Amino acid sequence: MKQLMMIGFGAMAREVLALLPAELSLKWLLVPAARVAEAQAELGPAVTVLSRVEDCAATPDLVVECAGQAAVREHGSAVLARGWTLGLISVGALADEALARDLRLAAGQGGGRILALAGAIAGIDGLAAAREGGLESVTYQGRKSPQSWRGSPAETLVDLDGVTEPTVFFSGTAREAARLFPANANVAATIALAGLGMDHTRVELVVDPDSRRNQHRIRASGRFGELDIALSGLPLAANPKTSTLAALSVVRACRQCTDPLVI
Ligand SMILES: NC(=O)C1=CN([C@@H]2O[C@H](COP(=O)(O)OP(=O)(O)OC[C@H]3O[C@@H](n4cnc5c(N)ncnc54)[C@H](OP(=O)(O)O)[C@@H]3O)[C@@H](O)[C@H]2O)C=CC1
Ligand SMILES: O=C([O-])CC(=O)C(=O)O
Structure with missing residues (x-):
């Protein structure tokens, strides 16, 4: 069973969680510090709820961000510097040139990869x-x-x-x-x-x-x-x-992480 880290627990994250492929389980959830206790109570012991990437000692097979551009700024470099793959839905964060440069640098140094998800659009x-x-x-x-x-x-x-x-x-x-x-x-x-x-x-x-x-x-x-x-x-x-298709594009990234045929 592969293990997922999700950043954010709002409308999109909940939709993704409901449709997660059976071969991938949510193991870590990253939320703002003030939300940790309530999210932990809701999800139970199978999921570890954290507010900092640094507090995860293991290696997720995939990290998906469903939390907004500020969360990309807060957690993106730490994820990539650890060599993890980050599926980004708040792709607009990359319009900030300095942030885009920092994320590329962290990915380059740590071996992580950024997947810019298609989100609400096709084509x-x-x-x-x-x-x-x-x-x-x-x-x-x-x-x-x-x-x-x-x-x-x-x-x-x-x-x-x-x-x-x-x-x-x-x-x-x-x-x-x-x-x-x-x-x-x-x-x-x-x-x-x-x-x-x-x-x-x-x-x-x-x-x-x-x-x-x-x-x-x-x-x-x-x-x-x-x-x-x-x-x-x-x-x-x-x-x-938020369009439903944006959430489904995150589910697609989860499917691509587990299925040997990537489409
Ligand atoms: N590419 C695309 O097609 C699309 C992209 N998006 C992106 O997806 C994001 C999420 O959408 P949606 O779920 O509908 O929005 P919501 O506002 O419903 O949920 C966002 C969640 O992220 C949490 N959050 C905020 N900051 C952080 C942080 N630093 N670390 C962890 N969690 C955080 C919020 O917590 P709290 O409530 O405590 O602040 C909230 O629970 C949007 O903000 C947008 O950037 C959305 C639609 C389409
Ligand atoms: O969900 C959508 O329709 C698009 C959206 O919000 C975004 O691009 O941020």
Whole structure:
């Protein structure tokens, strides 16, 4: 039986835990110090709940982060420096150049690897392959309901309560989007990493009062031809900012860790 360490115990982590492949068991959970006791009481003795990577003496087969960009900043280097594999869902953390450099350095020195998970979108495989032949342009549009944008800077850019039609409230680079909207635009950074980079990937963010879906559209062109991918995702009931598919992409990484056929 392989052993998993999970960082975070919010909406996504709980969905992942419910769908974990039988060959992988959750052995360690990393949460903020103030949450250790309640998470330990909920999960029982089979899982060791910690607040610091340093307190884990064994070696997980896989670490998955489902906790947010701040958690990547807090724990990422320690995981990678130990030579462990880190599946990242808060990929927008890599829009911070200094952090991205530190994580690469820790991985290089310790032998760890960073898996940037596809998250809420589809098409990362095709985009990353297309890049090898040369890309001309990559654009991403993220469209969500007013409810999904609450608690983000969208509140100051558009009237979320009064909007009556789909409205673009942000237009900029993937780097700006991922940093300004850390709970909503990680996919912009993922698309950038697979394609033209953080500063050459154009991003539009839209509030759509008539939709309850999290909609994602990638358009790209290059020597391979053209790609146009639209995804209409159902949000998790426990967090309307987060698409169900993002949690499922973490489950996929867990499956890839245990199955000899990797797809
Ligand atoms: N790539 C993608 O497609 C997507 C990526 N995401 C990323 O996934 C993250 C998690 O999403 P979701 O579960 O819905 O969010 P939630 O807010 O429901 O859960 C986040 C959890 O992480 C915990 N946490 C925060 N900081 C730390 C830390 N330093 N160490 C350990 N745990 C920590 C929080 O604890 P507490 O409540 O105590 O603060 C909370 O329980 C998002 O913040 C976003 O960055 C989300 C959607 C899509
Ligand atoms: O779940 C989604 O739809 C996308 C998301 O929040 C993110 O990229 O951070």
